[in-house]
Amino acid sequence: MKKYLVTGFTGFVSRHFLEFLESNCINAIVKGIDVCTPDINESHFKYIKISFEKMNLLNKESVENVIREFQPDYILHLASYSSVAYSWKEPIFSFQNNTNIFLNLLEAVRNFYPSTRILSIGSSEEYGNVEEKDLPLIEDHILKPVSPYAVARVSQELLSKIYVNGYGLDIVITRSFNHIGPYQKDIFVISSMIKQLVEINKNKSRGEIIAGDLRIVRDFTDVRDVVSAYYTLLNDGESGDIYNVCSGKGISLREIIDKICDYFDIDIDIKLDPNLIRPDDNRIIIGSNKKIYIKHGWKPEYSLEKSLKDMINYWQSQNTSVA
């Protein structure tokens, strides 16, 4: 039975990764680590055996201990402070909790269990400001990061390359585009908008939602497709290779809002929050998923409509309250 170490264990991607293993009847031993304590019902899982350790990846000794003791076959490294906006406010914290935590992990693996295969999760933000003629972005496109978060992710990717080529570690690298799905926290834009719209619909009032620049276009992939890509890459990805994980399609935030309003049959007003406008933001990002499809047969299965519907159901099942 393969052993998976999953960092960022309390996040919604981790949650869906566990569901993926379980629903595909994949026997596995999973150890989760995180700075927070997860809310998981272990009896729900039949095929996977789960344990958890609370730890901060900035603590080098803790990371070394877990690698030495657990000896994972695979590390799914999901831990990250992935908010671009937050990285502008707290660049040191963002950098440490993306790049430095990853470097601690790499060193622990190099020193204590170098046969581990690591999936290093990167971000579409690494591409930076791109021209429309370069869309959809392929993996060979030049990286011009334009936020502290994006720099942290580029640094992570460059370190991955060094550890593969210089030390012989086994690391597969992604550049993951925006993902959406049930359980996503409302600090992320689509989840936040849906949460607000669910509330408005509940009250059957003409409501107002608070948003940033709604013209920006992003490439959204359902988190359930994302975790299936991660499983594919952990198993079949080539060490040192970089893969976009994306839908290949772009949609503006405005269009997504319209879709949800149509679904509810409500009208809304939109209030622009200047705090949600970021310096030097990318207007449009769309990725190409040809490489992972051609090399490993992965393609997204969930339609945008299905993702939005499931997110609406999720927020309706919560006791939402927009203060």
Add this chain to the structure above:
Amino acid sequence: MKKYLVTGFTGFVSRHFLEFLESNCINAIVKGIDVCTPDINESHFKYIKISFEKMNLLNKESVENVIREFQPDYILHLASYSSVAYSWKEPIFSFQNNTNIFLNLLEAVRNFYPSTRILSIGSSEEYGNVEEKDLPLIEDHILKPVSPYAVARVSQELLSKIYVNGYGLDIVITRSFNHIGPYQKDIFVISSMIKQLVEINKNKSRGEIIAGDLRIVRDFTDVRDVVSAYYTLLNDGESGDIYNVCSGKGISLREIIDKICDYFDIDIDIKLDPNLIRPDDNRIIIGSNKKIYIKHGWKPEYSLEKSLKDMINYWQSQNTSVA
């Protein structure tokens, strides 16, 4: 009178920067910071007023305090663990003491004295493995770092760009190629070789020196030219711009050894130390200094022969002993 904050104050570049100010009769207030205590005779200086504070740039609060209290017009950021070989042994330490210290400095400046002008020192190592057709390297050449040290320097450069474009800080960026000159420590290759050859010559024996791959070609600039470039860039460089600081000429380590042996009229044996061979090293690196010359009129003044002669004199004046 302008105020200069110099990090990495005990290093040989800092020492030559002080000499540059003094010998050019530039009145200045200089505050040095370093983890080590400097060995400086302040009465030697008439034009510059020097103070020193022992501090670790990894300590965020210390960095904040020094920026808030000293309010420098210029920061010459020389602090670095710049050994590629060491970075392969201790990648975390190298990364923290290049990238994280720089990020702490940037944040302190952003929060407490954003009008400061910073000179961010980068490295030719950022270019990584290059093809001969691309030599001499110009600043627009793609960066493909191949060591932990090089990644740390690329990260530093990317952060500089973010702080210029996103936060409006005033940062000029270098990619400095190898430098040589008196006072350079013998952990650096040319200084190490000269120290060994001076010893062999003293004993008038046929000696043996220990070296790595002597076929590698580097672009060496005299440290006195380097500090004049730094002064030029601090005063005239364009914020956000990147400048190679280099001689524009390449020479192999073997040729340098031959020059020194000719000078002493000695024969030597060379013993290859496999520990000095680095994984994935660049065979040949030569930079173009056209940009800094055309934009700001800087060009190197010291010949290689003059640099080597002065380094020989330096090591002869020391009580050398090769154990």
